[in-house]
Amino acid sequence: MLRGLYTAASGMNYQLNRQDAIANNLANINTVGYKKDDFIGAAFQEELFLALDRRAVTPIGSVSLGVEVDQVYTQLTPGNYIATENPLDLAIVGEGYFVVETATAQYLTRNGHFTRSADGYLVTSEGDRVLGENGPLRIDGQVEISGDGSVRVDNQVVDRMLVVLPAAQNSLIKEGDSRFLLTGGWTRVQTPLVNQGEVENSNVNPIEEMTKMIAVTRAYESNQKAIAVMDEVMNKIANELGRV
Secondary structure, three states, X not given: OHHHHHHXXXXXXXXXXXXXXXXXXXXXXXXXXXXXXXXXXXXXXXXXXXXXXXXXXXXXXXXXXOEEEEEEEEOOOOOOEEEOOOOOEEEEOOXXXXXXXXOXXXXXXXXXXXXXXXXOEEEOOOOOEEEEOOEEOEOOOOEXXXXXXXXXXXXXXXXXXXXXXXOOHHHEEEEOOOEEEEOOOEEEOOOOOEEEOEEEOOOXXXXXXXXXXXXXXXXXXXXXXXXXXXXXXHHHHHHOHHHO
């Protein structure tokens, strides 16, 4: 009976984690470059029961010990493209990521909502510098970015946007809302397609997320009812059978 309580409780904890992920997805439905998350569950290692007698050990069967969070899965499919007419807004069509640089590391992102810093560099909204093939992009002047990523300042080609692909998608570690720390290698996209004056919105489908939320709520309530039933049975065992 106690095992059933722990199994149902583990199911409730798992559904709470899923609910948190869904709520975060819905909160970032309009976050540029956001990629939605979901939790993947896995069963605890099953316990094998054995029957012991004087001559042999006979397996009876196994019992599940509940569920736990196995990993957080980030879906990397592209979102919808939104026209902004801002010359510093960029969107990658197809595969690839922009590379941005902080004081400590380099990150990949699909968030192309860029601005110009006080010292003339192309930066993210957090102030991280955007990299071209020759280093941080300096854009002192009128900027035009071609479909192949070539950067022109005052009609002079100064560099090309650095658009890359990770060697393995599982080498990306999500940090914040729209950037990924790369723990492995990457390859340069030789023929990228970059649209100027557009951004890529999040890939969150609100109808899908609301449907998931309803399913999670029902699963949580089912585990809750199972605990209530087992609690009632244990109460009868302790208070009624004890008087027999």
